[in-house]
Amino acid sequence: xxxxxxxxYIQIADQIRADIVSGRLNAGDQVMSTTQYATTYRINxxxxxxxxxELVAEGVLYKQRGVGMFVAEGAPERLRSERREAFFTERLxxxxxEARLLGIQPADLLAYINNGGQK
Amino acid sequence: MTGLGITAHHLxxxxxxxRALDEVSIQIEPGSIHGLLGRxxxxxxxxxxxxxxxRRPTSGSLLVDGEDPFESERIMGEICLIREGGDVLTDExxxxxxxxxxxxxxYWDADYAEExxxxxxxxxxxRPDKLSRGQRSALGVVIGLASRAPVTFFDEVHLGxxxxxxxxxxxxxxxxxxxxxxxxxxxSHLISExxxxxxxxxxxxxxxxxxxxxAEELRSRGAALIGPASAVRDLVSGLHVLSxxxxxxxxxxxxxxGLDADLRHRARTADVEIGPVSMQDLFVxxxxxxxx
Numbered sequence: 001x002x003x004x005x006x007x008x009y010i011q012i013a014d015q016i017r018a019d020i021v022s023g024r025l026n027a028g029d030q031v032m033s034t035t036q037y038a039t040t041y042r043i044n045x046x047x048x049x050x051x052x053x054e055l056v057a058e059g060v061l062y063k064q065r066g067v068g069m070f071v072a073e074g075a076p077e078r079l080r081s082e083r084r085e086a087f088f089t090e091r092l093x094x095x096x097x098e099a100r101l102l103g104i105q106p107a108d109l110l111a112y113i114n115n116g117g118q119k
Numbered sequence: 120m121t122g123l124g125i126t127a128h129h130l131x132x133x134x135x136x137x138r139a140l141d142e143v144s145i146q147i148e149p150g151s152i153h154g155l156l157g158r159x160x161x162x163x164x165x166x167x168x169x170x171x172x173x174r175r176p177t178s179g180s181l182l183v184d185g186e187d188p189f190e191s192e193r194i195m196g197e198i199c200l201i202r203e204g205g206d207v208l209t210d211e212x213x214x215x216x217x218x219x220x221x222x223x224x225x226y227w228d229a230d231y232a233e234e235x236x237x238x239x240x241x242x243x244x245x246r247p248d249k250l251s252r253g254q255r256s257a258l259g260v261v262i263g264l265a266s267r268a269p270v271t272f273f274d275e276v277h278l279g280x281x282x283x284x285x286x287x288x289x290x291x292x293x294x295x296x297x298x299x300x301x302x303x304x305x306x307s308h309l310i311s312e313x314x315x316x317x318x319x320x321x322x323x324x325x326x327x328x329x330x331x332x333x334a335e336e337l338r339s340r341g342a343a344l345i346g347p348a349s350a351v352r353d354l355v356s357g358l359h360v361l362s363x364x365x366x367x368x369x370x371x372x373x374x375x376x377g378l379d380a381d382l383r384h385r386a387r388t389a390d391v392e393i394g395p396v397s398m399q400d401l402f403v404x405x406x407x408x409x410x411x
Contacts, residue, residue, distance in 0.1 A: 005339075005342070005393065005394065005395040007335045007338070007339060008315060008335065008338075009335070035297045038293055038297065039290060039293045039294050039297070041315075042286075042289055042290070042293065042315060042316065043315040043316065044152055044315065044316055044317060044318050044334070045293070045296070045297055046151070046318050047315070047318075047335070
């Protein structure tokens, strides 16, 4: 857990964003509290709080005083559309570069995609 | 209660012929968890006992909550220093010991102390001199946590404990810290299990401060470059290299000091992977013989 090069609070925020995109967390769902997060993953509570503060500032989460933190309305759609934009440059470009290197033809790639991910 | 702040400025503690601490300037924020890291004999215990008011500094200044702690009744009452030995009455039952602490520690929580004894499976009727090393450490943890002191030092206490007890300690510490925020310093040379608990870190080396930084900042300064040997060597020239490992045509070089965007870009194009370095590894490389 949390062993990437990124600061831990960024890894935490990314993980929550990923949970929202995948549908494990839906709009209106309550997320773990800073305290629960810190004690579950054995990290400094201030680190967890920093991640949550970032997500609140982005409008992904909202705080309800005395109750906890929740996934904002529209956050899943917004995150998905952001990811869609990044998908081509960040995900697909490296794959295409690798394919070129290996001599895989665009037609083969297209066939694979049209076949639903099977050769 | 949110804990007290600690400020040391050019602090020195010299014994007859050794400089146990020299030019130590650090700041520990009130209510934070601080990691005090150093090899055996690096001065960790001397620093903690000096802050706890048990030693008079040779020179420099030291303030706890704005006051010189040396023999200050007020400050000493606010600080709880737990050493591995335990500082307990070894031939009296644990329950007698806890009664004693209930009298001298202002913020003592007796119910919580009982809970902690149970959590560590310690019988109140046992005498400390009949406990194993790990159980003695656990007793220290019980006293340190139940004291709820605004400044609490755990000086290498977790080293003698077995893994399940250590994890129990981390969990109890975090849960209680969240409920009752206070200044906590954990000193150790074994840090892989606890590095993510720290907000800030000091690395002592032979009595001097090698690193005093935000934990996240320190982590971000280390990087490991892995790839074709010549490409890796090109990239790291001019950087502060901590270690080099050769794996045939591949080389892994650990550097300290952060990598700029340009270098990251050049690494990508040269098929060199950049990975994280754990705080434990940084600590070992920074304080090992070769670096001196």
